[in-house]
Amino acid sequence: MARHTGVNRILIAAAISVLAGCASAPAPVATPEAMVVNKTGKALGSVQYQPCGANGEWAPLAGSALAAGASLRLTLPAACTDLNAYYADGKLAGQQRGVKREFPFEWALY
Numbered sequence: 001m002a003r004h005t006g007v008n009r010i011l012i013a014a015a016i017s018v019l020a021g022c023a024s025a026p027a028p029v030a031t032p033e034a035m036v037v038n039k040t041g042k043a044l045g046s047v048q049y050q051p052c053g054a055n056g057e058w059a060p061l062a063g064s065a066l067a068a069g070a071s072l073r074l075t076l077p078a079a080c081t082d083l084n085a086y087y088a089d090g091k092l093a094g095q096q097r098g099v100k101r102e103f104p105f106e107w108a109l110y
Helices: 002-022
Strands: 033-038 044-051 071-075 080-087 092-100 105-109
Touching: 033 044, 080 105, 092 105
Parallel strands: 033 105
Antiparallel strands: 033 071, 044 080, 080 092
């Protein structure tokens, strides 16, 4: 009987190895993105950001100029971000505060 027990242990270990090999790898985490949609009828000159609660200067997001009727996907630069959108003439078009990477975000400016 001791012989069968050893064989059973080997079979169980082999089955566990096979099952472990079949386990799927975790899905890759998507890059956090936000969508900005310009429905204002005017061109946006830039979308600027700063980390939530910061009191420093606002930094423009690269490639954030946006024609009227166009949309833009962008990667949020911080875990929590405050956003300002400016028309091409420099006037404020809109604001968003507390935008977090872990939540889907779409901002339509009217």
